[in-house]
Amino acid sequence: MAEKSEYQLRLAKVIDQLSITGRQFCLQCGLSDNFLSSGQKDITTRQLVPILKIYPQINPYYILLGEGTPLIDEKFVNEGMIGRYILQTLSELQVEVRQLIQENTVLKAKLERLESGEEGKKRRLPKRKRIEMPNEKA
Numbered sequence: 364m365a366e367k368s369e370y371q372l373r374l375a376k377v378i379d380q381l382s383i384t385g386r387q388f389c390l391q392c393g394l395s396d397n398f399l400s401s402g403q404k405d406i407t408t409r410q411l412v413p414i415l416k417i418y419p420q421i422n423p424y425y426i427l428l429g430e431g432t433p434l435i436d437e438k439f440v441n442e443g444m445i446g447r448y449i450l451q452t453l454s455e456l457q458v459e460v461r462q463l464i465q466e467n468t469v470l471k472a473k474l475e476r477l478e479s480g481e482e483g484k485k486r487r488l489p490k491r492k493r494i495e496m497p498n499e500k501a
Contacts, residue, residue, distance in 0.1 A: 370406040371399055373426050374414075377433045381418065392417055424452060 367375070378388045378399075385399045392413045395401075406426065415423055424430045431452075 366402065367400070368402075368404045368406075369429065370426060371401075371403070373429060373433070374406075375399060377418075377421055377426070380433050423449075 374388075375385070378385055381388070386396065388394075389396055389398050392410075394410060394413075398410070411423070411426065414426075415421060420434050422431050422433060422435045425433050
């Protein structure tokens with residue numbers, strides 16, 4: 364049996380929390396029967412979109428990134444607030460990305476200063492001794 368991918372392991376956890384069988388899940392989502400046991404390493408949008416349409420309570424961040432809980436809180440699903448949930452999470456990620464970009468810029472500047480500081484220092488060559496030629500008397 365092929366080793367399961369991270370996506371398949373996360374989906375198995377989701378299916379367990381939905382209290383259905385893997386076969387039922389695959390049939391309802393239009394996936395092949397062996398989807399959960401195949402050696403497929405990636406999940407495509409062609410597979411993920413039907414899953415999320417049929418089961419809107421599944422957290423896409425959990426499936427794709429392993430972040431958060433397998434299922435979204437029922438209040439977000441029932442009140443049609445899943446979009447707000449996703450937008451809020453996206454907003455938080457954008458803030459984090461901005462902070463990382465700023466930190467990266469500062470670190471690049473420090474690295475350039477360190478590199479230019481070492482390159483700017485000139486090494487002194489040792490003084491050469493003067494070689495005297497013996498005087499030739501003719």
